[in-house]
Structure formats: structure tokens, C-alpha cells
Amino acid sequence: MFGTALVVFREVLEAALIVGIIGAATRGIPGRSRWIAGGIAAGIVGSMLVAGGAEFISKLAEGMGQELFNASILGLAVVMLAWHNIWMSSHGRELAANAKKIGGAVREGAAELSVLLIVIAVAVLREGSETVLFLYGIAASPENSAVLMAAGGAIGLVGGILVGWLMFAGLLRIPLKWFFSATSVLVLLLAAGMAAQAARFLIQADFLPSLANPLWDTSWLVDNGSILGKALQGLLGYDAQPSGMQIVFFVTVLVVIALGMWWAGRRTEPSATSASPA
């Protein structure tokens, strides 16, 4: 039972942390709970579809379909997170200043939320499809007690959600002054980390060279198999033994998004004071 709980916890953890961060990062945008719930629901439905079609996906691209699928959905999430952060650096200040008076930004807020719905759906789908396959395997084997296994799965699920909620609640305690900067940094790292994970799948599929593998080894400090390692992997793409290519992806995405945020923030700063009396 505890073995099951642990595996489910590890799988749920990453998605839960991401949902926690997005939940906090969208603070002040009207209607966000519905969009977040929608993202989770879409992710769960997607998980079942992906788990059911696992064999089909695996066989695509000469047996490398799964790697390409993972890299693609991670890439999609990176683009969405980039969009979010750049959008936030031009609207975050208004949201923080006056959550109710954003008026015209609400429509834009809907576009922003639909972007984040995709990020959440992707996070849930990636981890969820593995959880579905794992639980199905357990349910299918006769030597396991169904009740104990269901209990184990439920404990793991609740544990993972709890950590995500702690992330969310913890972030909300950050004073408003620093709040958007803090969540922006987290989202930035999240995007860079996802890019690094996408690179790992492309290397695994032999589509990209690894460029020095591994570049360093910190598994003595935090192993990727540990709970902390898994949490750090979810948050910033932590890899104890990263390859050169993963670092290239991480740094490139980090720099590109940071530049985009800087550009958007600069562009809107003067106009925010002069051209928006409404």
C-alpha cells in the first residue's frame, strides 16, 4: 500500500507544484478558479486518453513517439509560460494595484487564463498518464488487494495535492510588493526547467546530441530518485547529471523570456501612467 502511495505521490507532486504556482501567479485575475479547474479536468481526461493510446504513441516516429510527444507538450508549455510571464510584466502591476478596476484587461485576462489552462492540462497530463498506467497495472494484477491499493493511491494523491496547496498558500503570504516578482521568477524557472526536460527527451530519442554527458554530477547531494529531487525537477528541471544540451536549453529559454519580460515591462511603463486614466 505504501509503495503505491509513494509512486502516486511522486507522480502527482510535480503537477501539483505547477498548479500551485499557476494558481498563485494568476492572483487577481477574475474567473481564474474556473480556468484552473478546467485545466485539471482536461489534464485528467487527457491522461486517460494518453494512457489508453500509449502503445499507439510509442510506435510513432519509429518507436520514438513517446519521446517526441513528451518533448512537444513540454515545448508547448514553455511557450505558454513565456507568454504568461511577458503578459504579466506589462499587466501585473495593474493587477496588483487594483484587482477590481482592470476593466478592459478582463478580456485579455481570459486569453491569459486560457494559456495557463493549457499549461496546467499539460502538467497534469504528463504525470497523470503514467499514474493511470501504473494504477491500471496494479489493478490488473491478481496478487494485489484492490482495497489496499486504492487506499495507497488515494493517500499518494492527497499527499501530492497537499504539497501543491502548501506551495499555493505559501506564495500567497508573500507581500504584494514582491508577489509578482516572486511568482514571475518561479514561472521563469519552471519554463526553463521544462525546456531542459524537453531536451532530455530529444536526446533520449537520439534527435539531439547530448554535448558532454553528464556535464556534472550532484547526485551525492540531491538524487533525482528522491522526493526532493523530484520536486526540484518539477520546479526547475533539476537533473543531478545534466547534459550540456539540457543546460543550453535551460539558459536559452531563461534569457529569451527574461528579455521579453524586460522589453514588455519597459514598453508599458510610460504608457501605463499617461494613457490609462480609465
Add this chain to the structure above:
Amino acid sequence: MQRLIAAAFLTASLGAFAADGDINVVIENHKFMPDRIEIPAGKKVKLVIDNKDATAEEFESHDLKIEKVIPAKSKGTVFVGPLKPGEYKFVGEFNEKTAKGVIVAK
């Protein structure tokens, strides 16, 4: 052709080790066979994992940085290396208690 025959012969005689061919690993009853795979160091090899179980398995190795779901009753391919000499552990994440193995690069 001769090479193929030699590889086939090697595969048959040494179980898993084939210098120029794919290395076959079977998952059955949530165990890897063989669970100790020797490969030449400094060379990229292709591992074909044949899951004969009725449930999916995830071939996972932090040492090798591989994470791949092998659906029930199907095969999956992973590339390993080039590796420095040493031992690299792998597990079947969905059945970690029984599904364990090691790749030895020499």
C-alpha cells in the same frame, strides 16, 4: 551477413551481449531478463525492451537518464551510451520491488 550471423550467435551464446546488434531485454513477471547487461564502454548501443507482461512498465534509469513507458505486450527502444566504464542501475518504476537491473559498461 556474416556479421549478422556472428551477432546472432553471440546473442544466443552470451544471452544479452551482441557487439554490433541490438541488445534484447525481456520483461516478464515484472522482472528484467537479463538483469545484468554488459555493453562495451564508449559506444552507443540500442536496447530493445520487450514487455511480455499484460501491464505497462516504465523503464527508468537516473544513472542513464532514461525514462520510457513500455506498454503492455509491446517493445520499446532506448539508446544507451556512449558510457564510461562502470555500473548503471535501472528499474521498472511501476514494479520497483522486482524489476531491477544493471548495465555494466566495460
